[in-house]
Amino acid sequence: MSFEFEIVARDGSARAGILHTPHGDIPTPVFAPVGTSGTVKAVPPRDLRALDIHLILANTYHLYLRPGDELVRDMGGLHRFMNWDGPILTDSGGFQVFSLSEINEIDDHGVTFRSHLDGSVMRLDPAISMAIQQNLGADIIMAFDQCPPPDEREEVSAAVERSHRWLARCREAHPNDDEQALFGIVQGGVFPDLREKSARFVSDMDLKGIAIGGLAVGETKAEMAATLDHTLPCLPDGVPRYLMGVGEPDDLVEGIRRGVDMFDCVIPTRLARHGAAFTHDGRINLRNARFKRDEAPLDAHLNNYTSQFSRAYLRHLVVAKELLAYYLLSLHNIDFLARHVENMRRAIIEGKLQKYAAQFLTRFMRPPEAHP
């Protein structure tokens, strides 16, 4: 059992690689759909395999609250529990503590909070997060960090220091990377000096992977790109870089062309729940009345299971709040992002990433009124 990362091709700053994990190899760049409660909502493993998904993210915070990490452990671990035999990544639970729960107290040791489910008082700190993630048994686990608003310097600076101390404690609590690889997380908001400082600190920890956190949380796309420009050159070359919580199709382009290897995002399934779909001509909102009698499939340039249904029918399912709407749109949106990343991997190997990126962005970012 090992976590080796091989880089198989480069195109400028972008890389294509293979990450070996106990549950299989992950071709990178890779996009990981996110699942609450240990499963990708509305899309079963059978479909994810059919879509050639190589990695999924499961949420530590959600599983900790329900059904509980010890139950998952007793049921044979997350892979067996959700019947997914491919690689799994768990987040630390920290982000949701800050975004979903009512914080009671944050101190240098950890966070006391109230569950958003039943209001009960809970505690999370580096050691607890490591223990939970060990019980869950994912292939890749994340350090417990603090993700503040990205543009308040004092708060960001304090969060960087705190996240660094917490990373050291995670390292102590999780010395064995053979079965589970621990990834550290770079913070620093939109401030270049803080990012550089954090990147160097995390790089010195000799981790199996390094994540860039604290982005896609309210800053502009230009700020995110600039932050990546400041951060990625400070990271070691031979270690996978993971941009957390990203993202939208254009963000994946910007990340990959700068050398990001891994992404996760809720957006394909969240958009599905909101009745929206990715297409090569941009995002569409199926609630729009203009699709009422549209017989075309969602995206003429992406053939998948959902293609056999008309936009008019899918719109009807969305408006009627039918469960099938969430399923079909999730399937389509996950497929869109997976194929998009796969195309970029192939383009890197062929030395044509910039050409692909330019063509993709030109179409995808066209103003809506120009769409067919």
Place this chain on the structure above:
RNA sequence: GUGGAUGUAGCUCAAUGGCAGAGCACCUGAUUGUGGUUCAGGCGGUUGAGGGUUCGAGCCCCUUCAUCCACC
């Protein structure tokens, strides 16, 4: 046929005789380390019809139409 009640936005309903409103629906937009939510904005009216009183009527008076209920 008699008595009573009710007629206001697509729907359900507000509005001392003083700028005709809300919720839902409909039409847009937002949502980036998951709760289908939520948020922001927009369209929407000859107050059933006709007449009268009044400075001013959705509201008061008369006529009429429609719907519902009760009783012949």
